[in-house]
Amino acid sequence: MSSKNLILRNVSKRFGNVVALDNFDLEVGVGELVALLGPSGCGKTTALRVVAGLEHQDAGSVLVGDRDISQTPAHKRNMGMVFQAYSLFPNLTVEENVAFGLQMRKVSKHLRLKKAHELLDLVGLDSQSKRYTHQLSGGQQQRVALARALAFEPEILLLDEPLSALDAQVRVNLREEIRRLQLSLGTTTLFVTHDQEEAMAISDRVGVMNNGVLEQIDTPDALYNKPASSFVASFVGTMNRIPAQITDGMVEIFGSKVVALKRGNETGKVHALIRPESITVVAQSGQSNAKVLTRSFMGASSNIVCQTPDGTIVQSLMTSTSTGDLLPGSEVQLQLLSKEVLVTNA
Amino acid sequence: MKLKLNIPLTITLILLSLFVFIPMISAFEFSLRTPGKGGYGWDQYLWAIREEDFLYYIIRSGWLAALTVVITLVVLVPTMTWLHLSKSTIRPLVDGISLLPLVIPVVAFAVGAQISFPEFVQNSVLELPFLYFVLALPYAYRTLDIGLNSIPLKTLTEAARSAGANWLRTIITVIIPVIKSAVVGTVAITFALSLGEYTLTVLLHWDTFPTWVTFVAQENILGAIAISMMSLVIPFLVLTAVTLVAPERSTQGRK
Numbered sequence: 001m002s003s004k005n006l007i008l009r010n011v012s013k014r015f016g017n018v019v020a021l022d023n024f025d026l027e028v029g030v031g032e033l034v035a036l037l038g039p040s041g042c043g044k045t046t047a048l049r050v051v052a053g054l055e056h057q058d059a060g061s062v063l064v065g066d067r068d069i070s071q072t073p074a075h076k077r078n079m080g081m082v083f084q085a086y087s088l089f090p091n092l093t094v095e096e097n098v099a100f101g102l103q104m105r106k107v108s109k110h111l112r113l114k115k116a117h118e119l120l121d122l123v124g125l126d127s128q129s130k131r132y133t134h135q136l137s138g139g140q141q142q143r144v145a146l147a148r149a150l151a152f153e154p155e156i157l158l159l160d161e162p163l164s165a166l167d168a169q170v171r172v173n174l175r176e177e178i179r180r181l182q183l184s185l186g187t188t189t190l191f192v193t194h195d196q197e198e199a200m201a202i203s204d205r206v207g208v209m210n211n212g213v214l215e216q217i218d219t220p221d222a223l224y225n226k227p228a229s230s231f232v233a234s235f236v237g238t239m240n241r242i243p244a245q246i247t248d249g250m251v252e253i254f255g256s257k258v259v260a261l262k263r264g265n266e267t268g269k270v271h272a273l274i275r276p277e278s279i280t281v282v283a284q285s286g287q288s289n290a291k292v293l294t295r296s297f298m299g300a301s302s303n304i305v306c307q308t309p310d311g312t313i314v315q316s317l318m319t320s321t322s323t324g325d326l327l328p329g330s331e332v333q334l335q336l337l338s339k340e341v342l343v344t345n346a
Numbered sequence: 347m348k349l350k351l352n353i354p355l356t357i358t359l360i361l362l363s364l365f366v367f368i369p370m371i372s373a374f375e376f377s378l379r380t381p382g383k384g385g386y387g388w389d390q391y392l393w394a395i396r397e398e399d400f401l402y403y404i405i406r407s408g409w410l411a412a413l414t415v416v417i418t419l420v421v422l423v424p425t426m427t428w429l430h431l432s433k434s435t436i437r438p439l440v441d442g443i444s445l446l447p448l449v450i451p452v453v454a455f456a457v458g459a460q461i462s463f464p465e466f467v468q469n470s471v472l473e474l475p476f477l478y479f480v481l482a483l484p485y486a487y488r489t490l491d492i493g494l495n496s497i498p499l500k501t502l503t504e505a506a507r508s509a510g511a512n513w514l515r516t517i518i519t520v521i522i523p524v525i526k527s528a529v530v531g532t533v534a535i536t537f538a539l540s541l542g543e544y545t546l547t548v549l550l551h552w553d554t555f556p557t558w559v560t561f562v563a564q565e566n567i568l569g570a571i572a573i574s575m576m577s578l579v580i581p582f583l584v585l586t587a588v589t590l591v592a593p594e595r596s597t598q599g600r601k
Binding site: 052053054073074075076077078079080081083085087088089090091100101103104105145148149152158 | 497498501502504505506507508509510511512515519520523524526
């Protein structure tokens with residue numbers, strides 16, 4: 001079965017007094033991988049569970065292709081799902097787990113085992129097919145869960161924080177593998193995570209959610225460089241918030257005047273939103289405008305935390321080779337590398 | 347590997363074994379006696395097997411117990427799965443209700459059944475499995491409860507449903523196999539309790555294996571004990587059969 005596009009239209013869901021989804025709209029194109037990113041309780045998992053049919057929306061509709069599945073029970077939605085907790089069936093072997101969806105679709109034993117082995121081969125676990133799931137590591141179990149979700153060729157693949165329970169290195173490897181598989185199979189995928197690095201690394205587009213609404217959905221690059229709101233700006237990546245004053249559409253940052261990019265009707269006192277990599281720190285005792293608090297070495301780059309005389313904390317990300325003399329306590333000059341900065345009301 | 351001897355545990359086990367096995371061994375020894383001839387023999391067992399009613403009542407009690415097991419599983423597994431998944435506020439209430447058969451005297455229960463059941467139900471021996479189900483409820487409920495508490499029920503059912511299994515298939519192909527040891531325990535408890543149930547059966551004027559044994563005991567006490575010894579073997583065989591039908595698959599942590 002080929003992949004379809006997924007549309008959520010005006011979906012609302014409440015749990016008692018808590019609004020989990022508020023007129024939520026989302027469209028995932030055919031073969032696209034869209035991540036929903038947001039803090040705990042923002043509604044991202046609820047959105048995914050509504051798509052899967054594991055929660056029923058109070059209002060709105062869910063469409064796959066041109067088919068409205070709002071009232072379709074979960075087992076008839078033809079969606080593969082990978083959960084945070086591995087959720088493999090402990091009474092079945094690895095191959096039986098992968099073939100489970102095909103067994104439910106009454107595919108003959110020969111064909112479903114053949115398909116299971118194909119999928120296990122894709123995730124590099126064909127040699128483990130006769131083992132039980134408890135005999136596998138966490139990363140292997142999640143690979144089996146991925147194979148199980150893809151074995152019956154779902155129209156949509158749903159990933160509910162599938163990497164959260166894994167070790168750092170395994171997470172990185174598995175997320176690359178998920179992306180590779182998703183691209184090769186062309187499966188429309190909705191991926192829920194609270195880890196922005198994960199979301200940015202493998203998604204075609206990332207939707208940032210807050211309080212049950214989608215604040216912004218865009219490519220990782222656009223989301224990082226052109227955040228639509230103050231929330232997105234501070235949630236995605238690290239963002240310095242530096243007090244400034246708008247005069248004639250310009251703001252003065254570290255002594256230089258730059259263009260203020262407004263998101264609304266910002267006037268007067270504002271906060272300039274500046275990424276750490278847009279600020280450079282120069283050791284200069286004569287015309288200093290800040291003092292180094294800490295320097296964190298992170299391999300190729302270093303994170304320098306400084307404090308300006310008015311008490312503002314400023315982070316700068318620089319290549320490690322140019323930070324040798326930026327010792328804690330030293331007087332420095334902060335310089336802005338960009339010609340324009342985003343501003344938000346103070 | 348050296349086996350460490352846990353002295354308090356060993357003493358407890360020995361005392362418990364003595365408590366359980368001494369009466370059984372004594373009964374067995376008693377049933378082997380041959381009055382008048384002296385010594386021991388299998389006379390009473392041969393007599394019991396030759397009794398034409400022996401087979402009739404053992405089969406009757408057997409299928410009544412089997413039916414009770416079926417009713418218990420069909421009613422309890424879906425209901426308890428739903429209770430565990432729904433986070434329903436009625437769960438503590440149901441927990442309490444399941445204990446009621448322990449506090450309601452069987453006599454009151456039997457009288458209640460006689461007053462409330464319509465006549466056509468009272469005229470059928472099929473009323474017994476439903477009543478046995480109620481009597482076995484406190485034990486069956488707790489055994490299944492422990493089983494369901496020990497697994498990630500929500501995730502497993504959601505995984506099964508998203509993979510295409512409806513509720514019935516989710517219960518049959520996922521939940522029951524995963525809580526197999528609890529299901530086997532429930533089957534064993536319910537079967538044994540139904541097979542040996544006496545008071546309620548007598549009060550409702552039905553004849554089953556235990557009531558027949560009591561009847562036989564009035565004229566041949568040694569024979570009755572021989573029959574009881576043989577009937578002990580039946581639950582054991584059932585347990586073995588159930589365990590063999592559902593082979594054990596380890597669900598332990600990673601090795």
